[in-house]
Amino acid sequence: HSLVGLGNVCLSEDVTGQQIAEASRLFRKASFISSSVYGSNHVNTTTCDALLGQISLRQGNLQDAYKKFQKLRTSVMQTYGDKTTAHERIADAYMNMGYYYMAKAKEASFLQDSVNTRDYTLRAMDEFEKARNNIETVYGSSYAGIAKSLNAIAEAYLVLQRPDSAIVAYKKAAKLTIGQFGGQSPLVAQAYATLGATYKYESEQ
DSSP states (O other), X not given: OHHHHHXXXXXXXXXXXXXXXXXXXXXXXXXXXXXXXXXXXXXXXXXXXXHHHHHHHHTTOHXXXXXXXXXXXXXXXXXXXXXXXXXXXXXXXXXXXXXXXXXXXXXXXXXXXXXXXXXXXXXXXXXHHHHHHHHHHHHOTTOTTHHHHHHHHHHHHHHTTOHHHHHHHHHHHHHHHHHHHOTTOHHHHXXXXXXXXXXXXXXXX
């Protein structure tokens, strides 16, 4: 857990190439240790591997990211899916796949492929909605962690050129963040900045 925590610190905002390399090293080490103790298909190991998949996604290696995210989903569902329909790691697996589909949508958009841009965005939104529902089941509808999936849903709405729906999702995310951290939190400031940018986007359409 400490190696993963250090890796996540290295992947905080405004990361450098050196920090990404260090995060990769830490996640690989965590994965190796977990694999040695629990096996390569254990949920702890595949969680570490999925963090490496997030780095692959950042670097544009979508195939590697997809492989790692799918492995996490399989192990998570085998571990928790037959016992309960809700677990935080199941939500994480959904979020990862959503991010993958959003990356594919961005790729399709760059190629001016509007059909696949829409298709991948809708797939991403479906994953984000599953994650949101899962987290709500585990922690309740007022849990601030739901803001993560709401923000992702809002971004998908923007790709679909539905800024009105994006604003609704961003507002919900901001309200949850305020409820958890108070009005002076940097996270709240960021939420309002994103919301303001969305209003600006809507006014320009």
